[in-house]
Amino acid sequence: MDFLGAHSPDLLPGNRPLPPVQGAIEAPHGTTIVAATFPGGVVLAGDRRATMGNVIAQRDIEKVFPADEYSAVGIAGTAGLAVEMVKLFQLELEHFEKVEGAQLSLEGKANRLSTMIRSNLGMAMQGLAVVPLFAGFDRDRDKGRIFSYDVTGGRSEEHGFAATGSGSVFARSALKKLFQENFTENQAATAVVQALYDAADDDSATGGPDMARRIYPIVTVITEDGYRRLTEAEVSEIARAIHERRLVQPDGPRAALL
Amino acid sequence: MSTPFYVSPQQAMADRAEYARKGIARGRSVVVLQYTDGVVFVAENPSRALHKVSEIYDRIAFAAVGKYNEFENLRIGGVRYADLRGYTYDREDVTARGLANVYAQTLGTIFSSAAEKPYEVELIVAEVGNAPEDDQIYRLPHDGSIVDEHGSVAVGGSADQISTYLDQRHRDGMTLSEALKLAVESLSRDNNGGERTLTAEQLEVATLDRTRPQQRKFKRILGGQLSRLLDGHSDAGAEEPAADAEAGDGTAETGASDEGTTAKEAGDKKAGGKGTNGKGAAGKDDSDEESGPLL
Helix, strand or coil: CHHHHHHCHHHCHHHCCCCCCCCCCCCCEECCEEEEEECCEEEEEECCCEEECCEEEECCCCCEEEEECCEEEEEEEEHHHHHHHHHHHHHHHHHHHHHHCCCCCHHHHHHHHHHHHHCCHHHHHCCCCEEEEEEEEECCCCEEEEEEECCCCCEEEECCEEEECCCHHHHHHHHHHHCCCCCCHHHHHHHHHHHHHHHHHHCCCCCCCECCCCECCEEEEEECCEEEECCHHHHHHHHHHHHHHHHHCCCCCCCCCC | CCCCCCCCHHHHHHHHHHHHHHHHHCCCCEEEEEECCEEEEEEECCCCCCCCEEECCCCEEEEEEECHHHHHHHHHHHHHHHHHHHHHCCHHHCCHHHHHHHHHHHHHHHHHCCCCCCCCEEEEEEECCCCHHHCEEEEECCCCCCEEECCEEEECCCHHHHHHHHHHHCCCCCCHHHHHHHHHHHHCECCCCCECCCCHHHEEEEEEECCCCCCCCEEEECHHHHHHHHHCCCCCCCCCCHHHHHHHHCHHHHHHHHHHHHHHHHHHHHCCHHHHHHHHHHHHHHHHHCCCCCC
């Protein structure tokens, strides 16, 4: 990124002159991302909807990307800027790995993302914010970790689970009631899809599983074996199981009162 | 006042070329061979940290001999060029041909500039395609020319001798293990016809493997895997991936053995799809029993 800044600064998101505008620009926004850890890894999932005001701009947008072999990033906020930020982030990690011959530490990656979000602050002030969720497997500590960000690039590590985006309030509440420390990989995947279902239930900008069009959330798993995106068949199985149960119990599983 | 002597341009260039050639000839050689699933790089290099062979981009790798600081410079330049290209346009648009051209320009400029000493390096840039016919190997000597090579290439100390040896013995459709053994044989021949033995610790080996499921096809072959490949009987043990399984099958069946290859290869470095699937399935069973709170 330093090289890019010196060599062709126009390619960097932060270096563009901003036109003065009144009010917010209408651009597609991505919505809800959730993550949860389980012993041995972490799952990161996102819904598939992009909205532009009250219009659904895209039904099948992909908002969760591998950052490198051991981490992934899910994006909420202005889709165009976010996708570019992820592209640059992926490039930086790969570039570092090739030049230095070693991967960045997970902390290093998280800090780097923080700087990139901060460089977008000008745009964010005009309503084009990008707020990602970063999850990865820390090979030094042998566990999955989640980092959440605010619009100014402030970074905080989340323990257990986290959510970002417009539906994050609902998703986080759902995960809070569902999350258990000793989840298996599949249970963790089910829990995040449940959380996305709840977010879609209460937030109009979040898309639920689209059974008719076979559009399901993107669920990714990062373990010591690396990044893996669940296949459509695997996710559809989880989504269908949840859907079946919700036909009987529309509000989802009930937690114990005490 | 001293007047500089007149030196004819021919003489000046010849001197510079000789200077560079001598520098290169002092180092150990690197050989690059095509095999059925890609391109294999073999270098004699006792160091674990200072690499002679490295990744440039998805399908492109780089090998060099000569002065370390000079080719390291060129390597980083190449990685920058490739990453910038790939970011500006698309990953598809980064090609070995483009990269080799940039290297040729750089080396040529340095070679003919009177102010600088010529680089004492010789490079190989290789790209793996979807089929063996699409593989590309370029050799870039110190003076900035480009040589488009096929099959096998050697650069470094006794490159001529090694090339002749390789040309006689290399054939299309070799397995990884066969190609690797041929490369090591060629490297272990002395200038005066004698033989040395090269152990796995003295070798740096990497492949560009078109069957690798990841986008980035470059992979170093290290430690145990390398020793197994070098011992290389076609039944060298169950863990041994690709090459040995194929040694028996011959090239006709590569299609069939590809799946096994990919899974096992992935298993080696990051235990890919298969292993995780198994785990996923196990997880599923668990969750079926106690899925109460989740569903």
